[in-house]
Amino acid sequence: MRSLSLIAAIALVGSTVSAAPRQVNKTTNNNNGVLHSINMAYVDGQYILPINVGTPGQGPINVILDTGSDLSWVPGPGACEDCISEYKPCASSTAVKDGDEPVFVDYGDGQCVTVDKYKDVLSLHGADDLKFQSFPVGAASAIAGFEPGSTVGYFGLGNPDALDAIRCAVQIEADVSGGKKKRQVNNGSGDIGSRRRPPRRGHRISERWDDVESAVLTIGIDHTAYRGDLYYFNLPASEADCENRSIFWRTALTSVSLKDEHTCKLLSQSYAKFATGTRAISGPPVHTDMLHAKFDASYNPSENRYEFQCSKLDSIPELEFRFENYQINLPAKVWTAQVDPSDTSRTCKCYTHIQRASDESKEWTLGTIVLDEFYQAWEQSTLRVGLGYLVDGSDNGATITNIQ
Structure with a gap:
């Protein structure tokens, strides 16, 4: 992992x-x-x-x-x-x-x-x-x-x-x-x-x-590194709001879906952790299994990942995370990859960067597969995480939208 x-x-x-x-x-x-x-x-x-x-x-x-x-x-x-x-x-x-x-x-x-x-x-x-x-x-x-x-x-x-x-x-x-x-x-x-x-x-x-x-x-925050404004995600009020874990750097999460079509019914007080220590996205298995079933991806326990036919890649909707004020959308090309990049056959396999986490937790982890798309501001002074569009960022199509 x-x-x-x-x-x-x-x-x-x-x-x-x-x-x-x-x-x-x-x-x-x-x-x-x-x-x-x-x-x-x-x-x-x-x-x-x-x-x-x-x-x-x-x-x-x-x-x-x-x-x-x-x-x-x-x-x-x-x-x-x-x-x-x-x-x-x-x-x-x-x-x-x-x-x-x-x-x-x-x-x-x-x-x-x-x-x-x-x-x-x-x-x-x-x-x-x-x-x-x-x-x-x-x-x-x-x-x-x-x-x-x-x-x-x-x-x-x-x-x-x-x-x-x-x-x-x-x-x-x-x-x-x-x-x-x-x-x-x-x-x-x-x-x-x-x-x-x-x-x-x-x-x-x-x-x-x-x-x-x-x-x-x-x-210090480099205000020349991002375009426009930062989108701020408030930290939990106390550790009780994130299963007695540190409030840094977590925020309330209201839903996870494939572009509004297939929404996971999250438990009350679910939350997301912004983590630079891992590349992957991870969540409770009951939810990650459901998301992958929508495009016939199967879990490979030996590799701890979900795999699917690359031919289905173009039909996979965006992955959507909804928070209290904003939503983050990630096109499938951001969170998927080919198992063998040299395989050009029609039956080549792909996998996702979404992994199973603890089935006893309400926590989703958003690793660098998400964070790399944005500038990251870790603001202890205001108890919030800020994400913004990078001045020299990629054209992968990841977006943050105000949903208030």
Whole structure:
């Protein structure tokens, strides 16, 4: 479910664990609202973020930026043989143990981790002067199921304490600057922006050029990166509204359908999670099964995906998510792909990026297959997520519509 990036692929954008990522681009343009800009690799639908942990800083350690998780962790001493970078809490003068019991997390597909929790200083590589104090981060003591040479670790942007640490660091830097940077970043709010960049030409492979993909994370919202206005999705009022999970970054969901023709009857207080840590869309099996039955797609348990005849692709309606104020529509070409791109036969198979999740949850996850179509504003200051049309976005036909 979470296929992870190979080091060779990350090297194409200069952000590997064996080579320092590109330096941060600092801007003094007060119009775009950005204090720091961090270049990220983009591999297999995931944003790869370089971080440093501890005092003195240990890193850079490449981790997956995951807005859908409240846990940040990196490999600890001896956690895995193939981990190139690791975090040693005993070597950090600012590391403080956060609880006595380790945390076990199962990511599915055989990927799991056991983590000892700490609070320590964390910074984004390239913006090392912006230090997040008492940032909740775990040192993994046991890691299983991750591919050799893959990026191992997560930066969980769904943790309120982590968001507070970011906000405080931005506030301090804004105050020290005498107000100039404070004006740039919404009065030092610590709001964050992210987006996928358009592919650019990279290395020549045989008779073709390999496209290099990347993404960017900004401290402050880059108002020059999107067209028109942002469409804002309010976060739940409390954790009770999202099954006692973190309210970051979730919002109420009223329906899921194939262009109004086949609507899932969602449970009361269903909600969606915006998650950069996965490429896929996922939802309760009773609903994902129903949607796929409408175009005769069958579930392949060995691949954890739904498959169908590619000949039916043109007849599949748009996938529609309805929220309190807006709806997002995605043409089938956005959330489907061919099993074997080289197969040109009339019987070739396709699959969807919609997966089964827990049948006990009211949660739908919208991964980067959705988020990559838009600019993303993660606004802790106003407790909402903003999505907007990218200035340099694709022509895939994904839309956001006001339904008030």
